[in-house]
Amino acid sequence: MVLTTRQRSRLSKGIQLGILVLSVILLVLLVNWPLVIESFFRFGAVGGMFPEIILVGLKNTLLYTVTSFAFGLVLGTMLALMKTSSFGPYRWIATVYIEFFRGLPVLLVLLAMGFGLPIAFGTTWPQWVNVMVALGLSSAAYMAETLRAGLQAVPKGQMEAARSLGMPQWRAMVTIVIPQAFRIVLPPLTNEFILLTKDTSLAFVLGMTMSQYELTTFGRNGMTEYPAGMTPLMVAGAIYLVITLPMSLLARWFEKRTNQTSRPKRRRSDGAATAAASSLAGPASPSATAARGTTDLTKGTQA
Amino acid sequence: MSRSAATIQSTAGVSITGLHKSYGSNEVLKGIDLAVAPGEVVCLVGPSGSGKSTLLRCINLLETPNAGTIEVGGHAATDPDVDVDKMRRSVGMVFQQFNLFPHLSVLKNCTVSQMQVLKRSRSEAEAIARKHLRSVGLAELETRFPGELSGGQQQRVAIARSLSMDPTLMLFDEPTSALDPETVGDVLAIMRRLAQEGMTMVVVTHEMGFAREVADRVVFMDGGVVVEQGPAEEVIGNPQQPRTQDFLRRVLDPNHVAAQED
DSSP: OOOOHHHHHHHHHHHHHHHHHHHHHHHHHHSOHHHHHHHHOOGGGGGGGTTHIIIIIIHHHHHHHHHHHHHHHHHHHHHHHHHTOSSHHHHHHHHHHHHHHHSSOHHHHHHHHHHHHHHHHSSOOOHHHHHHHHHHHHHHHHHHHHHHHHHHHSOHHHHHHHHHTTOOHHHHIIIIIHHHHHHHHHHHHHHHHHHHHHHGGGGGGGOOOGGGOOHHHHHHHHHHHSSSTTHHHHHHHHHHHHHHHHHHHHHHHHHHHHHHHTSOOOOTTOHHHHHHHHHHHTTTSGGGGOTTSHHHHHHHHHO | OGGGGGGOOOOOOEEEEEEEEEETTEEEEEEEEEEEOTTOEEEEEOOTTSSHHHHHHHHTTSSOOSEEEEEETTEESSOTTSOHHHHHHTEEEEOTTOOOOTTSOHHHHHHHHHHHTSOOOHHHHHHHHHHHHHHTTOGGGTTSOGGGSOHHHHHHHHHHHHHTTOOSEEEEESTTTTSOHHHHHHHHHHHHHHHHTTOEEEEEOSOHHHHHHHOSEEEEEETTEEEEEEOHHHHHHSOOSHHHHHHHHHHHOHHHHHHHHO
């Protein structure tokens, strides 16, 4: 049978619609909806979770996320600079660190640090410090790769122009290269922040007191406290989305804004520099930041 | 040009002896000797890969020479104990790709290094930047960002940015090669005026018309050596070396070569 382009396009759309409709029908028929609603959506019975889940749970989740992100960002920046250093041992240390912590499960690092830090330093810090160090150590490894790729994605001519104007290396880095790299790495760093937000749910393994509970612990405990099945988990989940969705939107808005004002436009006469700039605009866009973001960005800049 | 003679406070000469530069086993400069007098305009011409851009980039040490010495304004730039940043302050560099800072406005592009390197106050730096932006005809664009400008406008801002540092020597690395043809003239006009004001200039260019008109001396390079040099009229108008003759024939009249080959 020979099909025209129009017929083929219609057939393709018809098949896709058919699969969708079939899936929905199967879901509707096979799932025990009354029981699901009974177990997951009995919001009337969990009113007692408020306001503690906000005042304590959300507060602690944010505290763990922000502190470990800050710690990871500082350490990650140092590692990124070490990795691009002209001094060999710094490069090796950074490489070993990144490969080491990138290869370990966060849960394992959290357990090791949570129980290991008090032994190592002979003091008992507040629990959030242990969480900050553990999650920060892990995320620094990912952020270092992202930041390094971002620094290297700034065209070499920028550093050359700054040095030609008499700026010392560090000054050119701070004034010219890092601000541009920051715009490039913002989407993958947002991604890292969202991943960290979710990773804080692992903090329960360290054994928490009431005032240290974060959102997931509230959700878990709520399951036994309230006759509402798994509804408390849904409540905790909704609050995670309240944190993460605005982050994504904010990053998208910021990216759009910087694209409009201060990125070099494509011009046919501006060969090498624009080609370099646009090749990194691609990988740095949100669509490419799936799955830890870093590998995509690295590949993009090498290409 | 009495109007703007004051813009150039002093000029410096360049003295290069025995300059060698290799990338791995690829020797790009094979012993260059070149002296540029204060106030002189020298155009470096030659086929691509001849080492002329590398030579220019060696002068402000964007490339580190393997051997040889470079003196700028009587100070040895290649001395390992020299303060490279201090030397570069007085050497302006204009790039083929402009290399404006895309995250800073046109005015900030021209003031950032004045304030951070020369420690000028904001008001002083802005006054100097505006003076030079006016002189390149772009005063009204000072709040724009580089991405909003045409290539020719960007290159004129880049020149104003360099001049804001009060350089005693200006290096131009194929400043018009990335431009649309209709904007080349504006950039060349600014360079011509700068030459008339007495600025020492070393220009890598393919613009033979400009070299002929503006250059005090044309230096033809090929294969990492200086093949021929002299007054523009002689080197371009009456080249002595076969390699120079061949190059100029191709550059000045591509059809001529095609006709010969037919």
